[in-house]
Amino acid sequence: MRLRRKRRIFRCVRKRRDLTAVSTKTQNIERRDVLLTSVVRNEKIRLPFFLEYYRRLGVNHFLFVDNGSDDGTGAFLADQPDVSVWRADASYKRATFGIDWSNYLLRKYAHGHWVLTVDPDEFFIYPFCDTRPVRALTDWLDSCAVRSFGTMLIDMYPRGPVEAEPYTEGQDPFEIARWFDSGNYMITKNHDYGNLWIQGGPRARVFFRDNPSKAPALNKIPLVKWDRRYVYVSSTHSLLPRGLNQVYDEWGGEKTSGALLHAKLIDTLGDKAREEMERGQHYRRSGEYRAYAQGLDDQPVFWCDWSEKYINWRQLEILGLMSKGNWA
Amino acid sequence: MSKLGIVMLVHSALHRVEQVARHWATAGCPVVIHVDQKVSDEAYSELAASCADTPLIRFSERHTCQWGGWSIVAASQSAAELMLDTFPDVHHVYLSSGACLPLRPVSELVDYLAERPRVDFIESATTADVSWTIGGLDQERFTLRFPFSWRRHRKLFDLYVRLQRALGMRRRIPKGLVPHMGSQWWCLTRQTLSAILQDPKRKVYDRYFRRVWIPDESYFQTLARLYSTHIESRSLTLSKFDYQGRPHIFYDDHLQLLRRSDCFVARKVWRDADRLYQSFLSDQAGKMKPAEPNPGKIDRVFSKAVERRTRGRDGLYMQSRFPRHGSENGLTCFPYSVFQGFAELFEDFEPWLTETTGGRVHGHLFAPNRAEFSGGETIINGALSDCAKLRDYNPTAFLSNLVWNTRGERQCFQFGPRDTQKINWFLARDKNAQVSVITGAWAIPLFRSNLNFSDIRNEAARLQQIETKQLEVLNSVWTKARIRTWSLAEFVETPMEPLQAVVGEIGIQNQSHLTQTPTMVDLSGFGQFLQNLKNQGMHPYLMGDFPSDDVFGNQVRPYPKPYLVR
Structure with missing residues (x-):
């Protein structure tokens, strides 16, 4: 495991050559700041709301990797006062699906900081997120000597067909995709890395019902008190050293955990799926996107009679999709 | 000048310290602040300078404080001595921390204490009677030596404890002392406190407690038993602990809960809880009727949190609860x-x-x-x-x-x-x-x-x-x-x-x-x-x-x- 970690570190340092700085404002980062990193590609339509959402939570500085966008994403980000952007035109796949790039940025800029690593369609929810900023959570985690914070990805979907209602720039995607599955998730433990492997939800129910083992993983550990010895191994599903993956209790109790609301299943999915399928730059040769592109041609409706309409984090807590744990 | 003196032990969030100290001082209470030696001199002098305009705020000799170590007691001692010497009118001394926040108007606390002039408020129980000790050390806190820091040298700490157990090493407790423990946040009368500080045998006691484990929870608690005429064994500071013995933290959304608790002082308050600081430090005279502190409502919220963390919801499998084979407390949630x-x-x-x-x-x-x-x-x-x-x-x-x-x-x-x-x-x-x-x-x-x-x-x-x-x-x-x-x-x-x-x-x-x-x-x-x-x-x-x-x-x-x- 140590070798694997060293190899990851080596890779990410080597892949720094892919990155060219577009706009760096990292000198503004202060000691207690909470950071956010993300790898994006042609996401300009999503970014205004994304930035607004995380600024409201109290994220102080954003670190973006712009992977060859041609829709003005880079320029838009470079204009933001609290955003640093690097451009990478190299292969996303060969950078282990972008992980090498973010590992490098984390290693360089996030040492000693709490940092969120999310995709531009993932929105972080934690207990009391409506009344307490993310700093309250990280201070509390610090006082408990906890280094990482676990979440589950919750796929949100609209009432009708996915492509029925168009998304406009700056809009809250959850005005369209308000619904989610509350109780069809399957968990097993991954003994290699000690993390949980969660599958299920609407994508497994609709796209992967004949092949559930291929359904995407929903376990994520997006919030970490970073140290330059740490690395993400596969997306944000698992980290090394392994102790960071222990975000769950094994003796019957509940640790504090959150959720990532996933605004993927809206009308931008179709274009994305077709584009990514052609590029073949995603995990399992974009097999996931291939399934979407095929499935999307039949105008799928994820919504069913038992879909749950999203209200707030307390609802997720009661449903058992996250937990306040010991934080009151 | 009020008859109540406040001692504050602080180590971070100094802007909050100033706010709270001024709040006490405005109400006429003298304040002595102990700033941890670990705080940079720059930050310290900044705080001292900005408080200079208030003669009621003083700063005591600085010590380097370590959790579980003697230095916290030493800090309280020197701050309390300064308080008693400088402000001869002070009748009760209240020990608080930088993360403490007064919940009720200061005058109510002053009146409350004036009605009970002989009473020492200090939680103090014998080791046999306490259930809150974490880590299994209770009586042994007083009979073993603890030269190593638990936070920084955990292995050495454990090793030395085991060694002493194996060799049957025991310390003699000084004559006349019956070990008591309790919350470190107390409120003592001048009589009791000065008796402790001016005791002819203080050197003996100090040398003994220097090697006791977490002496800030036992030094004053034990010695007060020697001199006090009337001990109320409870703390006036509202403080809730989680299952690992760490204090729970209060946030803005606890405002109503804290209001209804009728407690005088709460700990710990998150440093950025602007709404709490704003509403409790504003002038709020007459907002509340005189009442006994009643933390019962808060108790329920926090004991639920402890239960959720230790037992969890039966039959739930999620990203932060995945029990091992046999630890499930019921594999499902309902028959x-x-x-x-x-x-x-x-x-x-x-x-x-x-x-x-x-x-x-x-x-x-x-x-x-x-x-x-x-x-x-x-x-x-x-x-x-x-x-x-x-x-x-x-x-x-x-x-x-x-x-x-x-x-x-x-x-x-x-x-x-x-x-x-x-x-x-x-x-x-x-x-x-x-x-x-x-x-x-x-x-x-x-x-x-x-x-x-x-x-x-x-x-x-x-x-x-x-x-x-x-x-x-x-x-x-x-x-x-x-x-x-x-x-x-x-x-x-x-x-x-x-x-x-x-x-x-x-x-x-x-x-x-x-x-x-x-x-x-x-x-x-x-x-x-x-x-x-x-x-x-x-x-x-x-x-x-x-x-x-x-x-x-x-x-x-x-x-x-x-x-x-x-």
Whole structure:
């Protein structure tokens, strides 16, 4: 495991050559700041709301990797006062699906900081997120000597067909995709890395019902008190050293955990799926996107009679999709 | 000048310290602040300069404070000495921290103490009586030596404790002292406090407590017992601890809770809880009626948090709760019933069971081609799908999800050797499962089928083998489920008694006895059918003894009217 970690570190340092700085404002980062990193590609339509959402939570500085966008994403980000952007035109796949790039940025800029690593369609929810900023959570985690914070990805979907209602720039995607599955998730433990492997939800129910083992993983550990010895191994599903993956209790109790609301299943999915399928730059040769592109041609409706309409984090807590744990 | 003096021990968030100190000083209370030596000189002098305009705020000699070490006591001592020397009018001294926030107007606290001039408020209990010690050190705090920091040199700390235990090393407790422990936040009278600080034997005591574990929770608590005339063993500071002994932190959304607690001072308050600082430090005279502190409401919130963290919600599997084998506290969250062989034996078992029990009765949930949800639904609570592949990908998750999603409603389902067998261990280990099995009833559909006899024979052998294995699991020594088994012959002879027992446990709606009975299928010829199987070389044994002549099938119908005393 140590070798694997060293190899990851080596890779990410080597892949720094892919990155060219577009706009760096990292000198503004202060000691207690909470950071956010993300790898994006042609996401300009999503970014205004994304930035607004995380600024409201109290994220102080954003670190973006712009992977060859041609829709003005880079320029838009470079204009933001609290955003640093690097451009990478190299292969996303060969950078282990972008992980090498973010590992490098984390290693360089996030040492000693709490940092969120999310995709531009993932929105972080934690207990009391409506009344307490993310700093309250990280201070509390610090006082408990906890280094990482676990979440589950919750796929949100609209009432009708996915492509029925168009998304406009700056809009809250959850005005369209308000619904989610509350109780069809399957968990097993991954003994290699000690993390949980969660599958299920609407994508497994609709796209992967004949092949559930291929359904995407929903376990994520997006919030970490970073140290330059740490690395993400596969997306944000698992980290090394392994102790960071222990975000769950094994003796019957509940640790504090959150959720990532996933605004993927809206009308931008179709274009994305077709584009990514052609590029073949995603995990399992974009097999996931291939399934979407095929499935999307039949105008799928994820919504069913038992879909749950999203209200707030307390609802997720009661449903058992996250937990306040010991934080009151 | 007020008769109440405040001692503050601080180490961070100095802007909050100034705010709170000014609040006390404005109300006329002198304040002595001890700033940890670890705070940079720059920050310290900044704080000192900005407080310079208030003569009531003083700063005491600085010590480097370490959690669990003597230095915190030394800091309190020097700050308290400065307080007593500089402000001769002070009658009570209140020890607080930088994260403490006064909840009620200062005048109320002053009046409260003025009415109790001889009372020392200090939580102080003998080691035998406390339950809050974390780490198992209670009496040993006073009899072992602790030269190593628990936070920084945990291994050395543990090693040295073990060494002393092994060698039987014991320290002598100074004569006259009875070790007491309690919250480190106290409020003592000048008389008691000065007696402690000016004790001729103080050097002896100090040397002793220097090597006691967490002396800030025992030094004043023990010595106050020597001098005080009236100890109220409670802290005036509201402080809640989690299961690891760390104080809970208060945030903006606790505002109402704190208001209603009627406590004088709360700890710890998050440094960026602007709303709390703003509302409690503003002038709020007369907002509250004089009342005794009542932290009961807050207690409930925080004890719930502790329970959630240590026990969790039974039957829930999620990203932050995934118990190991055996630590589940119940594999599911609500009782449910499993019926095996009943639907084969009775023609209308499912509608009958629904009507009798009011529960939700599913068909074979683990049938090979789909999960037969009640009412033929394809998707049920929690968006759980009937797709067999999804279900069989993780059958135990399917079952625990089903029970979790429908918690509060009794679930019943049919099971049998034709179904996916992967849940048997889960069923057996789950104390919420009530499993009723009529062994060998799987033969009835074969008996009534129109298959070739050789196929029937093969199928019978297969099913019998599966059910035998299943029964081994259900009857294992690890079984926690409520298991009942009857052989088919046994059951057919007196069907009402077992039915009544099973249904009674679910909680029957009309308590007296079963009025309606399900209709049993016609079994005439079944004995001969079994005999035929035997003649073909198979050995059907799970059904029990059916006579091969047909009398039996004819005898049972109509079976006697239900009449039974439970």
